[in-house]
Amino acid sequence: MFDDVAPKYDVVNDVLSLGQTRRWRKVVVEAMGVSAGQHVLDLAAGTGTSSEPYADAGINVIACDFSLGMLKVGKRRRPDIDFIAGDATRLPFADNTFDASTISFGLRNVNEPKKALAEMLRVTKPGGRLVIAEFSQPVVPLWRTMYTEYLMRALPAIAVKASSNPDAYVYLAESIRAWPDQDHLAAWLQEAGWESVTYRNLSGGIVAVHRAQKPADPSTGAAAGAAALAAHTGPVAKLRRNITRPGR
Numbered sequence: 001m002f003d004d005v006a007p008k009y010d011v012v013n014d015v016l017s018l019g020q021t022r023r024w025r026k027v028v029v030e031a032m033g034v035s036a037g038q039h040v041l042d043l044a045a046g047t048g049t050s051s052e053p054y055a056d057a058g059i060n061v062i063a064c065d066f067s068l069g070m071l072k073v074g075k076r077r078r079p080d081i082d083f084i085a086g087d088a089t090r091l092p093f094a095d096n097t098f099d100a101s102t103i104s105f106g107l108r109n110v111n112e113p114k115k116a117l118a119e120m121l122r123v124t125k126p127g128g129r130l131v132i133a134e135f136s137q138p139v140v141p142l143w144r145t146m147y148t149e150y151l152m153r154a155l156p157a158i159a160v161k162a163s164s165n166p167d168a169y170v171y172l173a174e175s176i177r178a179w180p181d182q183d184h185l186a187a188w189l190q191e192a193g194w195e196s197v198t199y200r201n202l203s204g205g206i207v208a209v210h211r212a213q214k215p216a217d218p219s220t221g222a223a224a225g226a227a228a229l230a231a232h233t234g235p236v237a238k239l240r241r242n243i244t245r246p247g248r
C-alpha cells in the first residue's frame with residue numbers, strides 16, 4: 001500500500017493535516033534533544049520527511065522503512081540521507097547502536113507494534129531516548145466528535161481528489177480510530193521496558209508525542225517492564241500514576 005502512495009505521499013499529508021504536520025514534526029525534533037554527531041534511528045521513515053531535520057542539523061540519521069517505493073522516493077529527494085530497508089519487528093541493527101530512536105506516524109502501521117517497541121529498545125543505547133509521534137484521541141469530547149466526522153467523512157472525500165489511492169486514506173481513518181489512546185500507548189512503552197514515559201498532546205490530542213528513556217542499566221528496565229506487565233491485569237489506570245504529562 002505504501003509503495004502505491006509514495007509519489008504523492010508528502011503533498012497529500014500536508015493537505016489532509018491542514019498544514020499541521022510541519023508544526024508536529026518540529027515538536028518531535030525538540031523532544032529528541034539530539035545534537036550534531038549523534039546517531040539517530042528514524043524508523044518507518046517513509047520518504048524521509050521525518051528524517052530531514054536531523055540530517056540538516058548534522059546528525060547521523062538512518063531512515064529505515066520496509067517499503068522500497070517510499071525509500072526510492074526519499075533517496076531521490078535526499079541522496080545525502082542513509083535510507084535502509086528493514087522491518088520494524090526485526091531491525092537490521094546491532095544492540096545499543098543509536099543515541100536516540102524515533103518513529104513518526106508509523107507505529108500504528110506496524111503489524112506488531114509491541115515488537116517494534118522492543119526492537120527500538122534493543123538498538124538504542126542505555127540511557128538513550130525514544131520519541132513517538134502518532135495520531136491519538138482528542139481529549140475534549142466536542143473536538144473528538146468533530147474530528148471523528150472529519151476522519152470518517154471529509155478525509156476520504158478529499159483523498160479521492162488528492163491521492164492516486166483513496167482506499168489508503170480510508171485505511172488511515174480506520175486505523176486511527178482503532179489505535180490505543182495516549183495512556184494505553186504509554187502503558188505499552190512501560191511494558192516494553194522503556195522508563196520515564198511522558199506524553200504531550202498536540203492539536204488537542206489529534207496527535208500525541210510520547211517520550212521515554214532506555215534504562216541506563218537495561219536489566220533494570222526489563223525487570224520494570226515485567227513488573228508492569230504483571231501488575232497490568234486490570235484497566236490501564238493502574239499504570240497511569242507512573243506517567244507524567246508535561247504541557248497537555
Ligand SMILES: C[S@@+](CC[C@H](N)C(=O)[O-])C[C@H]1O[C@@H](n2cnc3c(N)ncnc32)[C@H](O)[C@@H]1O
Pocket residue numbers: 002043044045046047048049050064065066067070086087088089103104105106109110111
Ligand atoms: C505514514 S508513513 C510515515 C512516514 C514518515 N515517518 C513520516 O513521518 O512522514 C508510515 C510508514 O511506515 C512504514 N511501515 C509500516 N510497517 C512497517 C514495518 N513493519 N517496518 C518498517 N516500516 C514499516 C510504511 O512503509 C510507511 O512508509
